[in-house]
Amino acid sequence: MARKAYEAKSATASGPYSHAIDGGDYIYFSGQTAKNTPTAEDMTGDIAAQTKQCFKNLFEVLEAANLTPDDVLKVNVYLTDMGNFDAMNEVYKTFFNDPYPARTCIAVLALPLGAEVEIEMVAKRSS
Template identity: 45%
Template sequence: MKKVIATTAAPAAIGPYSQAIEAGNMLFASGQIPIDPATSEFVVGGIKEQTTQVFANIKAVLSQAGYTMDNIVKTTVFLADMSLFADMNAVYATQFNGTFPARSAVAVKELPKGALVEIEIIAVK
């Protein structure tokens, strides 16, 4: 059985998808981009600020479903340009305690709304 997870503490879906789906003891979260849910606008700044906001959005979705960052087992990071990797990675490294999840990181031609970074996660209880 699957359960739709939705919270106003993270940006609303901008298309026909859910913020996250819980299936059994697993949470599959859609990619988050750096939109501040309070303003529905991108955060001001570059890749570091955008990555910080992306993680704030991820944490809101996790919390709504009763998960924490410690439950994340896999992330996929999408970057507008691989030259942004080091700065994204500096913020990324501060988001986890102890063991890091498995991760993929790829550069793509373009991200929704011109974002510099998008991150999706899989979490397990």
């Protein structure tokens, strides 16, 4: 089976990967950072702005796959500083409705391109 990929027009890949791959019922989204845009602004220190840009990138791919935020089942958030957890959560909760997707949030030493947050998702097509 050939892989079917979905891409965002306004996001870039910082390596050899697709923005999302169709796995049949499930769509797997690669992590996005605020730096994955051709006109990436320097948002260093502004975790709220970075989180918002991550979701803007991800939701553009979600739309390309003909899905909505309600189709998202799982989200993984990577932070370079857990001191940013509350600020990330304030933005995060504006992108989903209750009940929220399952989520994992972990601290990492570093992220590509000097980003301070990276977010990836898994969504499922409705039957």
